[in-house]
Amino acid sequence: MKYITLNDKVRMPALGLGTWKAQGDIVIQAIINAIKMGYRHIDTAMIYDNEVEVGQAIAKAIDLGLCRREDLFITSKLWNDRHDADDVLPALEASLKRLNLNYLDLYLIHWPVAFKSGVILPESSQDYQPLSKAPLAATWKAMEAVKRTGLTKAIGVSNFTLHHLESLNADSETPAVNQVEMHPLLTQKALRDYGKKHGMVLTAYAPLGSTDRAEGMKAQDEPDLFELSELKLMAERYQCTPAQLLIAFHINRGDSVIPKAVQTTHLSDNLAAASIELSKEDLTALEGLNRDYRFINGHFFDCPEQGYDWVFAHP
Numbered sequence: 001m002k003y004i005t006l007n008d009k010v011r012m013p014a015l016g017l018g019t020w021k022a023q024g025d026i027v028i029q030a031i032i033n034a035i036k037m038g039y040r041h042i043d044t045a046m047i048y049d050n051e052v053e054v055g056q057a058i059a060k061a062i063d064l065g066l067c068r069r070e071d072l073f074i075t076s077k078l079w080n081d082r083h084d085a086d087d088v089l090p091a092l093e094a095s096l097k098r099l100n101l102n103y104l105d106l107y108l109i110h111w112p113v114a115f116k117s118g119v120i121l122p123e124s125s126q127d128y129q130p131l132s133k134a135p136l137a138a139t140w141k142a143m144e145a146v147k148r149t150g151l152t153k154a155i156g157v158s159n160f161t162l163h164h165l166e167s168l169n170a171d172s173e174t175p176a177v178n179q180v181e182m183h184p185l186l187t188q189k190a191l192r193d194y195g196k197k198h199g200m201v202l203t204a205y206a207p208l209g210s211t212d213r214a215e216g217m218k219a220q221d222e223p224d225l226f227e228l229s230e231l232k233l234m235a236e237r238y239q240c241t242p243a244q245l246l247i248a249f250h251i252n253r254g255d256s257v258i259p260k261a262v263q264t265t266h267l268s269d270n271l272a273a274a275s276i277e278l279s280k281e282d283l284t285a286l287e288g289l290n291r292d293y294r295f296i297n298g299h300f301f302d303c304p305e306q307g308y309d310w311v312f313a314h315p
Ligand SMILES: NC(=O)c1ccc[n+]([C@@H]2O[C@H](COP(=O)([O-])OP(=O)(O)OC[C@H]3O[C@@H](n4cnc5c(N)ncnc54)[C@H](OP(=O)(O)O)[C@@H]3O)[C@@H](O)[C@H]2O)c1
Pocket: 017, 018, 019, 020, 021, 043, 044, 110, 158, 159, 179, 180, 204, 205, 206, 207, 208, 209, 210, 211, 212, 213, 241, 243, 244, 258, 259, 260, 261, 262, 263, 265, 266, 267, 269, 270, 296
């Protein structure tokens, strides 16, 4: 397994297991299977409503002697109703309690959008905190403070554009990780350049196009990454599946990637994909497919009344 060293020297396995939309016994079994196969990095979040099961799976895997806690890299995320500085530590402690862990490896601000306390999904503009009252710089300062408690080894952000990163205080720590949507149709060149310059690693979410999310979240004419003709032809050459090529793309670029899978064949195919070596020319050809296309477009959090334009409006 390839590892990436984060800016604070924490080592993160480049391939992780995504768990959004995986719940109950299915996610428990998937995680145990994954750890048995060799996965060591698991991505969850308060909003996925599966932290208890993720914790149960980790405990079982350790009990079975498949790994030790220190071999694992566990990420969770601060939900949008916990951006007030005083709420960050209790939110992390609540995640740890659900996960039955005494530390996380990585804690992320999930979205650069703040809701009022207790709001899980907003129903009106009244459910948002005005951007002026909930600056990201203040939430990030509180993230720096929770890192000093040792309850998380590293801190980062998710769904941040350059615009959000630049709104953090100039003297603040650079987020160790920015977890964003990334695949050949959305290569995130500007964020990757920023990451290289400032020491911030990108983790690719929805690397396979997030095909199992609710129909209501999908655009009518959504592209199918597995059906891109250039990608299919290249996969044939490498004797792998299009899904494997999509995963190998990130590992070969030096980024991290967290495909979600619960089916055993998917889990093993994805792990094998992390060892596929792509030529420079093929990587460049895949990058050439970019058209800044987002499967998860973020419009569900538009709220101009409270200062939130489209979250991805500014590069
Ligand atoms: N920070 C954020 O805001 C954010 C947003 C979205 C996602 N994420 C994280 O990123 C993870 C991945 O993104 P995602 O879950 O949206 O979508 P994804 O990983 O792009 O796609 C998941 C779908 O691909 C299928 N799949 C997995 N491996 C496959 C393979 N080898 N061949 C064919 N199909 C395969 C899965 O099937 P099975 O499950 O049936 O095996 C599932 O239906 C999430 O689970 C979550 O942890 C973070």
